[in-house]
Amino acid sequence: MQEIKKGLEGIVALDTRISFIDGMQGILRYRGIDIEQLAGMTYDAVSYLLVNGEIPNEQELAAYSARLKTERRINGEMTDIMRICNYGSEALDSLRTAISCTAQMDYENDNNSLEANKNKAIRLIAKLPTMIAVMYRCKNGEIPLQPDDDLSHGANFLYMLRGEEPSAIEAEAIEKDFILSAEHELNPSTFALRIAASTLADAYSAIIAGLCTLKGPLHGGARKGVMEMLDEVAVPENANDYVLYKLARKQKIMGFGHRVYRNYDPRSRIFKEMAKKVAKENGDTTYYEVAENLEHVMYREFLEVRGRPIYPNVDFYSAVIYKYLQIPPELATSVFAIGRVSGWTAHCFEQYTDNRVIRPRAHYV
Numbered sequence: 001m002q003e004i005k006k007g008l009e010g011i012v013a014l015d016t017r018i019s020f021i022d023g024m025q026g027i028l029r030y031r032g033i034d035i036e037q038l039a040g041m042t043y044d045a046v047s048y049l050l051v052n053g054e055i056p057n058e059q060e061l062a063a064y065s066a067r068l069k070t071e072r073r074i075n076g077e078m079t080d081i082m083r084i085c086n087y088g089s090e091a092l093d094s095l096r097t098a099i100s101c102t103a104q105m106d107y108e109n110d111n112n113s114l115e116a117n118k119n120k121a122i123r124l125i126a127k128l129p130t131m132i133a134v135m136y137r138c139k140n141g142e143i144p145l146q147p148d149d150d151l152s153h154g155a156n157f158l159y160m161l162r163g164e165e166p167s168a169i170e171a172e173a174i175e176k177d178f179i180l181s182a183e184h185e186l187n188p189s190t191f192a193l194r195i196a197a198s199t200l201a202d203a204y205s206a207i208i209a210g211l212c213t214l215k216g217p218l219h220g221g222a223r224k225g226v227m228e229m230l231d232e233v234a235v236p237e238n239a240n241d242y243v244l245y246k247l248a249r250k251q252k253i254m255g256f257g258h259r260v261y262r263n264y265d266p267r268s269r270i271f272k273e274m275a276k277k278v279a280k281e282n283g284d285t286t287y288y289e290v291a292e293n294l295e296h297v298m299y300r301e302f303l304e305v306r307g308r309p310i311y312p313n314v315d316f317y318s319a320v321i322y323k324y325l326q327i328p329p330e331l332a333t334s335v336f337a338i339g340r341v342s343g344w345t346a347h348c349f350e351q352y353t354d355n356r357v358i359r360p361r362a363h364y365v
């Protein structure tokens with residue numbers, strides 16, 4: 001019998017040109033470019049890079065950004081659907097419906113050519129922020145706002161959600177969030193998406209498979225868990241007892257640990273710096289201090305008890321930023337999806353281009 005690797009740990013399933021991770025050294029690159037450099041670009045440029053495989057020149061970027069802006073709008077029918085959906089504790093349930101409806105309204109839905117698929121990618125990248133803002137405002141009895149074409153991808157989302165333009169620091173924070181969340185090799189949602197794409201299911205169906213997988217609290221859902229934890233811990237002095245209580249009961253602390261990184265996740269480092277900046281601008285640094293204390297206690301406990309430290313993952317300090325940006329916890333996983341959708345579409349195209357149906361075996365017991 002072949003050895004079974006539970007959770008497929010360490011199994012290399014395919015070749016990719018989209019991203020590279022060195023988990024020991026804490027390196028992440030999208031299409032050969034270090035995450036530190038990508039973090040200083042715009043989400044438009046990074047999503048272009050992921051979807052098209054190369055950095056856009058000035059004209060290409062201008063044309064792409066203009067196209068995204070025209071595609072930001074959603075029609076009246078979609079607004080009505082968002083109003084009816086009226087999600088409960090998890091907005092992703094409505095977002096899933098919204099993407100399904102977008103597919104049904106898209107005349108290219110069943111066209112699996114690269115050109116049609118790139119059109120779908122643009123539509124999804126552009127419309128996801130609008131859908132989330134509209135569903136949130138409808139749920140709260142507020143009038144949905146039209147996108148503002150003068151604002152960047154991130155700033156426009158915050159404007160449509162909150163009804164006021166973000167500060168320069170807030171705009172920088174959300175733009176970085178989308179960039180750092182955009183792509184991460186064969187994480188669970190991307191793998192689920194690639195399985196769907198390997199059956200030659202259409203791109204929307206594959207993206208929905210990815211979106212549904214993102215929802216889980218051990219994956220994208222952890223961001224919401226961190227936000228709730230920050231409120232529960234409330235003050236920095238409680239961090240120690242909180243962690244000890246959870247660990248004694250073998251409960252997971254959201255936003256820590258990673259299958260691939262055995263060192264500090266490079267995205268976390270950037271998020272931490274950004275979180276400090278938004279906290280400082282806000283004036284009340286409590287959430288940031290709570291997070292820093294949680295990080296210290298987790299590091300100490302894992303090092304002392306297991307001989308190996310644990311580090312915050314991508315969901316930890318991003319959740320601190322969401323608190324300061326007043327993004328409610330029930331939107332956290334959906335906001336993660338705004339960034340991730342460009343990576344998902346890139347993987348979808350890569351699977352179509354060099355396809356063999358993904359179908360492993362199970363050992364019968």
Ligand SMILES: CC(C)(COP(=O)(O)OP(=O)(O)OC[C@H]1O[C@@H](n2cnc3c(N)ncnc32)[C@H](O)[C@@H]1OP(=O)(O)O)[C@@H](O)C(=O)NCCC(=O)NCCS
Nearest residue numbers: 217218219222251252253254255256257258259313314315
């Ligand atoms: C990310 C994650 C799913 C990785 O899973 P994995 O590679 O299967 O690692 P494991 O869950 O097997 O972790 C190894 C050990 O560390 C512990 N551990 C890992 N992350 C932990 C956490 N966040 N809190 C407490 N304990 C943790 C596990 O309980 C396990 O202990 P055991 O050997 O006594 O059973 C896991 O670290 C986790 O659940 N983190 C919290 C959820 C989260 O933040 N998810 C977002 C990922 S980007």
